[in-house]
Ligand SMILES: Nc1ncnc2c1ncn2[C@@H]1O[C@H](COP(=O)(O)OP(=O)(O)OP(=O)(O)O)[C@@H](O)[C@H]1O
């Protein structure tokens with residue numbers, strides 16, 4: 001009588017110590033559809049998907065595949081059932097080649113040896129068929145995230161997936177890369193693959209989904225379709241209140257220059273010149289945005305400004321004092337705050353508690369330390385306060401940061417950096433992976449920091465974020481700043497042109 | 510775009526091994542021309558000295574490639590040497606004795622795997638437990654005056670053994686030494702060319718990724734640590750059943766730890782470890798030879814030779830190596 005779904009889960013409940021991550025969740029997936037899971041940070045989306053993929057075992061609940069009850073106890077079972085997953089934090093072995101990553105666990109062999117030649121042919125055939133370009137012999141850690149993600153998708157296709165879970169795939173992609181991904185997703189659904197898609201970006205959710213299911217605090221709130229709702233409708237459904245999607249800020253009041261960069265040159269790992277003679281100044285009371293397609297030197301620029309990477313030539317001064325090489329403490333002591341691009345690599349110590357992570361930068365100073373001794377009470381109080389203020393969803397301040405949902409990990413970093421009343425704030429993809437409610441809050445905080453006199457350098461792959469937050473926008477292309485423009489006087493299209501190499505004179509004409 | 514990497518460094522990183530090998534080869538030939546007997550003696554001794562070291566290094570390597578640090582190699586060797594010796598005393602059968610040695614190492618490997626994979630005890634402590642256990646057991650049960658019924662003898666490989674220089678060095682060895690050379694190449698093959706090797710390396714680098722692909726991380730670690738243990742056991746059997754022919758207290762004399770150094774110098778690769786072990790073996794052989802020839806240098810200095818040589822070669826030729834990323838970290842599901 002009832003419809004048969006490719007995948008159906010019934011009454012899934014999952015408890016973590018102190019959290020009910022999934023509370024009697026029901027979810028269905030039709031053949032060939034893109035079904036989006038939407039919800040606040042910590043709503044339980046990744047948990048549900050990890051359960052479907054056999055990584056977590058549910059406390060209660062049942063799975064049905066094509067109407068048949070199945071048991072999924074581990075990823076092996078899930079793979080057998082044709083389920084593939086691209087995780088929120090990629091699951092690639094960094095030192096392996098693309099090919100090795102793809103075949104791992106499903107190797108083709110000839111006799112006792114791996115048959116890499118055959119595997120390479122299969123992978124090449126797959127990438128041709130789906131238009132997913134990957135270089136089989138490249139080492140994964142050398143690849144940009146967009147390409148790494150493609151590798152993840154090929155990995156799933158290689159296992160002949162019928163059901164593909166994409167957990168926040170677009171969080172780390174540039175708009176162009178995201179477009180590419182959507183093209184691939186449509187291509188896959190045409191071939192009968194069914195996709196579960198997780199994203200916080202409402203625009204793309206409305207554009208790509210067939211159905212949308214919204215979760216809040218572990219429960220399913222409801223299911224809708226793009227035709228029946230719009231951005232603010234979705235936002236309200238997720239957060240349970242109206243969300244202001246527009247940043248509301250007054251005009252900037254720029255004063256003296258805080259950070260001055262002159263003719264900066266930086267090399268990357270391969271000793272290639274990736275930042276080539278960059279000069280700019282960030283003033284107190286303004287937000288300077290850097291727009292650019294990922295991989296045009298932004299990462300290396302930031303690493304140089306934060307003392308993580310060697311400056312080849314040129315100068316960086318903070319309030320007139322030259323920034324010494326590789327001395328992050330010098331910077332922090334002078335009021336620099338940094339929201340890093342890669343929260344796992346540079347932002348958090350995952351096994352440490354949230355409280356310790358929140359005290360990480362200033363741990364050696366009062367109030368967090370008395371002489372050489374830690375002041376536990378101050379550390380805890382600080383944490384309790386920030387968890388409340390930034391709405392970090394956690395059962396307690398002593399939970400290891402690694403156990404937080406992706407978005408809540410990001411909030412820990414943002415809370416730590418913004419709460420120090422910075423003189424200079426370097427925000428690199430500050431709202432990556434955050435839900436609309438949290439983005440609204442963090443944007444407000446960044447504007448508040450600006451208004452209290454901080455100089456803010458904002459780097460974001462989201463043109464929308466740059467356009468709505470920045471007062472001036474610098475466009476970076478091939479390691480150079482090709483133009484610096486007033487935010488109000490440029491369109492998205494003009495920025496897009498300059499980001500892809502059209503000269504400023506031409507683009508702004 | 511311009512590249513600015515010092516070309517000399519690049520050259521050394523890529524060709525360092527060959528340069529070193531070539532230099533040694535020329536040295537060997539020159540010295541063979543001047544003094545054939547002692548050159549042959551030194552080189553043959555090099556190969557045999559290297560045997561327990563490379564076996565120990567492979568034990569460490571298989572563990573660490575799957576992210577289990579094994580500092581219990583010394584203990585595994587020692588207890589295996591002891592048990593192998595006892596079995597030979599009782600049965601008089603060298604083959605059974607060697608197998609008993611390997612089995613002993615494997616059992617201690619299973620113990621280490623249980624402690625570090627299942628109980629998730631700190632792996633350094635787990636290894637130390639094994640070392641102390643082996644030292645205690647062998648010390649307690651050791652009896653003086655036990656004698657074996659012979660030891661493993663060199664088997665010349667027909668006409669190959671008659672080739673000047675090489676024949677005596679490579680083709681006139683006792684069985685465990687031959688077997689070890691074979692194991693080095695088999696290990697290299699398994700680690701880099703088979704499904705098992707790929708999965709092992711994945712488990713050592715990023716166990717969660719391996720887990721998400723349906724690979725049983727715990728099983729991989731158990732098997733690798735146990736197989737590694739068998740190799741350390743074989744090294745122990747080598748000491749009592751092939752090299753010396755009797756057991757003495759603490760006779761491993763730090764070889765299990767040197768083996769770890771050998772593994773690191775070999776950059777966690779079987780062939781590299783073999784090269785490093787030969788280097789150590791050579792230095793040890795030279796040291797004996799120099800003392801034998803009565804060179805007028807205090808013997809303490811001659812005793813330093815293996816270590817000095819290692820430092821020089823390391824500093825000069827071997828680039829920075831990177832251990833497996835998850836090395837020493839227990840894997841937690843969820
Ligand atoms: N391994 C774990 N141990 C303890 N708690 C966990 C663990 N994983 C997740 N949680 C908790 O379960 C809840 C749901 O987390 P989940 O990762 O599913 O959220 P999410 O909806 O994916 O959020 P985000 O959008 O931020 O990624 C959170 O409160 C989180 O702290």
Ligand SMILES: [Mg+2]
Pocket residue numbers: 045046047088167405406407
């Ligand atoms: Mg998530």
